[in-house]
Amino acid sequence: MDDNRSKIEQMRGLIATIKQADIAYFRDDRPIMSDRDYDVAVDLLKKLEQNTGVILSDSPTQKVPGEILESLTEVRHTRPMLSADKTKSVDDLVRFAGGRDVVLSWKLDGLTLVLRYDDGQLQQAITRGREGIIGEDVTHTVRTFLNVPVTVPTRESFEVRGEGVISWENFKKINDSLEEPYTHPRNLAAGSVRKLDPAESKKRLLEFKAFDLVTDLTFPTKTEQLDFLAENGFSVVPHLRLAAPSAGKVKDTVALMNPAGFEYPVDGLIMEYNDTAYGKSLGATGHHENRLIALKWKDELYTTKFLGVELATTRTGMVSITGLFEPVEMDGAKVSRAYLHNYNIFEQFQFGVGDTIQVYKANMIIPQVAENLTKSGTYKLPEKCPCCGRALSIQQTSGGTSQLFCDNPHCAAKLVQKFAHFCEKTRMNIEGLSATTLEKFIGHGWIRSFGDLYTLDRYKEEIINTEGFGVKSYERLQASIDKSRNCTLAKFIAGLGIPMVGRHAGRERDKCFGGSWEAFEQAIKDGFDFTSLPDFGATMHDNIYKWYADADEADLWRPLLDHITFIKENTIMNSTNNPFAGKNVVATGKLVNYTRDGIQTRLLELGAHPASSVTKNTDFLIVGEKAGSKLAKAQALGITTLTEQEFEDMAG
Numbered sequence: 001m002d003d004n005r006s007k008i009e010q011m012r013g014l015i016a017t018i019k020q021a022d023i024a025y026f027r028d029d030r031p032i033m034s035d036r037d038y039d040v041a042v043d044l045l046k047k048l049e050q051n052t053g054v055i056l057s058d059s060p061t062q063k064v065p066g067e068i069l070e071s072l073t074e075v076r077h078t079r080p081m082l083s084a085d086k087t088k089s090v091d092d093l094v095r096f097a098g099g100r101d102v103v104l105s106w107k108l109d110g111l112t113l114v115l116r117y118d119d120g121q122l123q124q125a126i127t128r129g130r131e132g133i134i135g136e137d138v139t140h141t142v143r144t145f146l147n148v149p150v151t152v153p154t155r156e157s158f159e160v161r162g163e164g165v166i167s168w169e170n171f172k173k174i175n176d177s178l179e180e181p182y183t184h185p186r187n188l189a190a191g192s193v194r195k196l197d198p199a200e201s202k203k204r205l206l207e208f209k210a211f212d213l214v215t216d217l218t219f220p221t222k223t224e225q226l227d228f229l230a231e232n233g234f235s236v237v238p239h240l241r242l243a244a245p246s247a248g249k250v251k252d253t254v255a256l257m258n259p260a261g262f263e264y265p266v267d268g269l270i271m272e273y274n275d276t277a278y279g280k281s282l283g284a285t286g287h288h289e290n291r292l293i294a295l296k297w298k299d300e301l302y303t304t305k306f307l308g309v310e311l312a313t314t315r316t317g318m319v320s321i322t323g324l325f326e327p328v329e330m331d332g333a334k335v336s337r338a339y340l341h342n343y344n345i346f347e348q349f350q351f352g353v354g355d356t357i358q359v360y361k362a363n364m365i366i367p368q369v370a371e372n373l374t375k376s377g378t379y380k381l382p383e384k385c386p387c388c389g390r391a392l393s394i395q396q397t398s399g400g401t402s403q404l405f406c407d408n409p410h411c412a413a414k415l416v417q418k419f420a421h422f423c424e425k426t427r428m429n430i431e432g433l434s435a436t437t438l439e440k441f442i443g444h445g446w447i448r449s450f451g452d453l454y455t456l457d458r459y460k461e462e463i464i465n466t467e468g469f470g471v472k473s474y475e476r477l478q479a480s481i482d483k484s485r486n487c488t489l490a491k492f493i494a495g496l497g498i499p500m501v502g503r504h505a506g507r508e509r510d511k512c513f514g515g516s517w518e519a520f521e522q523a524i525k526d527g528f529d530f531t532s533l534p535d536f537g538a539t540m541h542d543n544i545y546k547w548y549a550d551a552d553e554a555d556l557w558r559p560l561l562d563h564i565t566f567i568k569e570n571t572i573m574n575s576t577n578n579p580f581a582g583k584n585v586v587a588t589g590k591l592v593n594y595t596r597d598g599i600q601t602r603l604l605e606l607g608a609h610p611a612s613s614v615t616k617n618t619d620f621l622i623v624g625e626k627a628g629s630k631l632a633k634a635q636a637l638g639i640t641t642l643t644e645q646e647f648e649d650m651a652g
């Protein structure tokens with residue numbers, strides 16, 4: 001009996017831990033433990049309950065987990081919105097199917113929602129909420145989703161259940177720009193749906209994937225039910241019907257549904273009986289309905305050795321921590337790094353270099369550290385910002401976790417936008433450095449000034465090993481960087497990001513100073529009056545002087561001068577590569593960068609023959625805003641039309 005008592009004590013401890021994790025995960029969208037650790041705790045609790053024969057009233061095994069936000073209105077579900085029974089064994093799916101027709105679908109990893117329609121109109125949308133009984137009203141944000149039908153052809157009332165999700169692609173795009181990035185699209189989706197301001201949630205590019213219908217309208221099969229939803233404009237979870245599948249068929253299909261290639265985050269598969277009446281006859285527990293079962297992927301553990309961490313400063317000053325380990329082969333790919341989501345998680349592992357650790361791919365996609373078997377606790381985190389070298393601090397975030405931060409307001413990591421502007425196509429035209437890539441490179445301290453862009457080869461190995469990079473993309477990047485070493489004064493100045501001083505202004509100066517940087521800089525030193533140039537205002541003039549006097553700015557651009565060779569605009573224009581030389585070119589409509597005379601001059605400089613009307617001898621038509629009959633004529637004659645941007649790109 002004593003033994004039972006200590007087990008019950010252990011159960012109480014587990015219930016408290018799970019409850020705390022539920023609040024962090026469901027209410028705050030900021031998990032404090034991995035799903036794997038959470039599932040281990042729940043499984044252990046279930047085992048102890050079986051073992052002792054005791055189930056406590058507040059046990060999470062007995063109800064649907066969930067928390068609700070006080071700021072949202074509570075709504076009672078018409079029917080309890082339950083969870084799913086889970087297994088990690090495909091054999092259980094084979095047994096579940098038991099020779100019946102089943103439907104296998106992705107178990108989408110987002111926020112479960114119930115949408116009610118009356119008289120063909122979307123009336124209300126609510127979350128699964130507390131115990132699947134009280135949901136939160138989120139109609140205001142669900143209306144901002146990318147794909148929710150607000151009007152449907154069916155007049156009878158019905159409720160549709162589905163998941164609010166964010167695709168991997170959109171997650172990467174949005175998450176990078178957030179002050180405190182989320183660890184997984186699921187948390188971003190849940191946080192975004194439950195925002196009070198619909199304008200905010202609209203930016204999160206949420207999508208609704210329908211997987212169930214709750215209504216008096218009955219369909220004999222699940223597939224007919226899903227077809228009904230599709231016909232009413234819903235995008236339905238991708239699914240497959242398996243007709244009385246053999247064990248082999250179930251196993252093959254499960255193997256085929258590999259989440260690595262799927263565009264939305266998923267955390268398993270759902271198998272449901274196709275015969276809806278049969279499914280219903282099986283009833284439900286307080287936790288799940290028996291008509292379906294969820295397969296969660298087994299986390300295959302791999303043993304390796306901890307080597308250290310890599311820090312990277314982000315544009316908000318937060319410093320991300322990635323654990324590095326001896327490469328291990330997982331699902332045919334070599335993995336040697338796993339993101340450690342915050343400082344607390346790093347601390348918990350008590351790493352030491354050479355410690356034996358176990359790693360896995362969560363839901364077969366995201367590499368994670370599961371455990372440190374050695375726990376030597378000897379590893380010391382670097383104390384300085386990898387980007388600027390300033391001492392780092394540990395700060396509590398609004399989500400309640402701790403993170404490393406660089407407090408230096410001049411830390412280059414905060415200047416991602418500036419570097420992205422410099423690399424843009426119409427400026428230095430360096431391909432392969434998106435804002436996200438730049439953020440990574442800058443965060444590691446590989447780029448601190450514009451000049452460092454031209455010595456990236458110092459980090460060749462590191463870049464090739466960066467996620468999303470490889471030898472090929474590195475070589476492409478270097479080629480593009482090398483090409484940009486020869487550039488015109490106009491593009492160069494446009495790239496520096498002096499407020500209001502863009503390409504057109506740059507070109508005027510290019511002409512004035514003969515394309516020479518020395519002449520331009522000397523002019524500033526001599527107090528040259530830039531307003532004497534055409535279209536050059538007093539503010540632009542002042543901005544140039546302010547920019548030139550700013551020491552922080554100078555630290556960024558001065559190193560560049562060692563790497564750039566200035567070429568005269570005319571030398572490139574008349575190069576044999578110029579596709580306009582000798583061609584008949586017409587411009588029509590309003591152009592952004594040129595006046596009517598301006599474009600004629602530019603075409604002449606390019607060696608083209610500017611013409612005013614379109615004939616069958618015209619080679620190119622440059623099309624500006626509000627183009628009229630000339631465009632129609634060119635199209636009729638099959639003449640190549642170019643936007644102003646395309647014209648610029650081709651002209652070089």
Ligand SMILES: NC(=O)c1ccc[n+]([C@@H]2O[C@H](COP(=O)([O-])OP(=O)(O)OC[C@H]3O[C@@H](n4cnc5c(N)ncnc54)[C@H](O)[C@@H]3O)[C@@H](O)[C@H]2O)c1
Nearest residue numbers: 021025031033034035038083084105106107108112211270
């Ligand atoms: N990391 C943490 O701290 C933490 C805390 C709490 C919960 N969790 C995670 O959440 C899980 C528990 O949540 P749960 O019990 O709600 O289970 P669940 O959310 O994993 O699964 C049940 C839900 O799946 C949804 N679903 C998605 N696609 C579906 C489809 N195609 N067909 C039918 N239903 C579909 C349903 O809405 C259903 O409510 C845990 O296993 C754990 O992974 C993690």
Ligand SMILES: [Zn+2]
Nearest residue numbers: 385388406411
């Ligand atoms: Zn810094």
